[in-house]
Amino acid sequence: MKAVICENKALRVDTLPDPKPERGQAVLKVLRCGICGSDLHMRTHCDHMSALAKRVGYPFFPTSNDPVVFGHEFCGEVMEHGPRTNKKIKVGTRVCAVPMIRLKDRVDLTGLSPTAPGAYAEYVAVQAAMMEPIPNGLSSEVAALTEPMAVGLHAVNKSDIKKGDVAIVVGCGPVGLAVIAMLKARGVRTVIASDFSAGRRALAKQSGADMVVNPSDNSPFADWKDYGFIGELPQLLELGVGTREKIDAVPKWWHAWRLAEAAGLGPKRPVVFECVGVPGVLNHLMEGAPFMTRIVVVGVCMEADRIEPALAINKEIELRFVLGYTPLEYRDALHLLAEGKVAAKHLITGQVGLSGVANAFDALANPEKHAKILINPSDTLLGDKIAVM
Template identity: 25%
Template sequence: MQALRWHNAKNIKVESVELSPIKPDEVEVSVAYCGICGSDLHEYIDGPHAIPVNSCHPISGAYAPITLGHEFCGTVSQVGAEVVGINVGDRVAVEPEYRCGHCQYCKKGQYNLCESMGFIGLMGNGGFASKVNVPSYMLHLLPNNVSFEQAGVLEPAAVALHAINQSSLQVGQSCIVYGLGPIGLLIIILAKLKGIENICAVDMSEERRSFAKKLGATATFDAKKSDVMSDIEMYMPSGYDVAFEAVGHQATLTNSIHSVKKGGEVILVGLMGDVTINAFYLVNNEIKLISSVGYRNVYPELIQYISQGTLDIAQIVTKKVLLDNVVEEGFESLIKDKSQIKVLVSPAEFIS
């Protein structure tokens, strides 16, 4: 079969590989769509970051070279001997977090904090392929009225919904979103769905700010402006209840902290290394700094919203490409063209 393999930075290519024999607790999925994530881009540009190179991941047993892709869905084509409740022909979405099931966090249901946490498609062979074997616990059955296009965006939507769940954001309150990549835009969509009316957004891209307005943002601000904080404070002099930092940058973290009111919250979603924080300002204003990683127990809720017709996450899909063309038309396109938001990849043909 064909698969997109990561060898090292700037060295990913579609190759012919053999799919490993299915294990008793696994399910073979014929991939319909797999989305390109910002994490995939980082691995391509200057990885490895999460990809195991010198030793294998404790759950998957895999290490580089590895098949990328963790935002995927498809049709069950084979079922392991120990799997129950899943049948050949079932349409499924994949919740790609590995979990051991027996550490202190898994036992409490906090499987996104598993001591061996990782993602298929980064720490194990993933969905930029014709077929992939996945642990059966990762699968969610899709109702017939939930398209593969919608299901291809479930994973980043889960990240966004978990971030909202980590906050105490309530109807009648306000929020500001820093960074309008897929996660930031999905936070806007889901906050609006949750009844939040005052949603502001900050980004350097005019195209993405315009897109955010279409999705429900009440105001947007140009991050390139040296006095952007003046505009933000003028629009909401009392400060915002919650700020979502979805960039992973010192400047946006600092601005997020200074955007919220006393007693407000900053939710960290973007990935960043060491940063500097004015702890006196944080303490003196009793601002809560909360982090959010991955997701847990949100796929069923998202699938139900989509099935009911109250949520359309496929709005952020801007391009679909074939697996054979994924490097130039997918990865390079996302790097060069900031009007591209979410690119879905199909191994054979586009499926609705």
């Protein structure tokens, strides 16, 4: 089969043996595969990511010298079942699959490992139990967005956001856009999106953002007073003393206080989703955010960063870090797309064949032109060109 191999930061199309399904596996003909930001990171920061993976007990991540077939955002057609599979999903069925595969001694990450080739190829091996049939005639193009949409869904789930909370999404690349779409699917009434790129701000509006902000002109926290947030310490001190004074005449005032807290009548705060992953952004958000803001860190910063803990302590900023998704969230994301509850087709800005992948990596550096480029391994007519969607 033809596949795109990354080795020493270079991308090339080469011929590899067709995958054979091992026990519990299936082989898919790749219909579409998205180019993920983590693939771009892998190409340039592979050794750093490998060292980091070892620190969390995963020694199987590739180094820059390892030839790797990327591709973990994909859908395909079932071609063959391996032994010990129940075959309940028939050959010829279009499916998506969580990009994790069981090898003899471990579970590996498809497309992020030299021993688990991904879907920048004509065929890919998957774990049969991780396959999900594509429902409702959803197009292969949109189905290939299931994986990044699941990342957005997981971030929203982990945020514990409520419909009446104000959500602020900082960074409107594909993951930020997925977060916006999932926030609106959750019914969050106010979603503010911030990005320097006019093109990405336009996509944020299409994804459901109620307000978009250019941080060059205005801070996403500029209107904190309009939402009843606390932006300064004297205001917080006044709230504590003033509330106590107001209920001083109430017998056993502490019961009233507890009831008010249980009813959610305490200070309001936004939920911020950091989807940039660039050094300095996190501390900048802590500096500008109102008191008691919850910051959900979704963007993957591949460099060492510095924050001021005392700043976060004095403002009682809450930090939550998230990664990936569960198989259930993956299935839910697919069905949200298929049922029309989440719109994502507008995120697809280009399509390439295998020979155009290197050019696509370069093109994705321009946020004004592209958000998500899909690979169609069967398309040999495009050559190294990118078809604009």
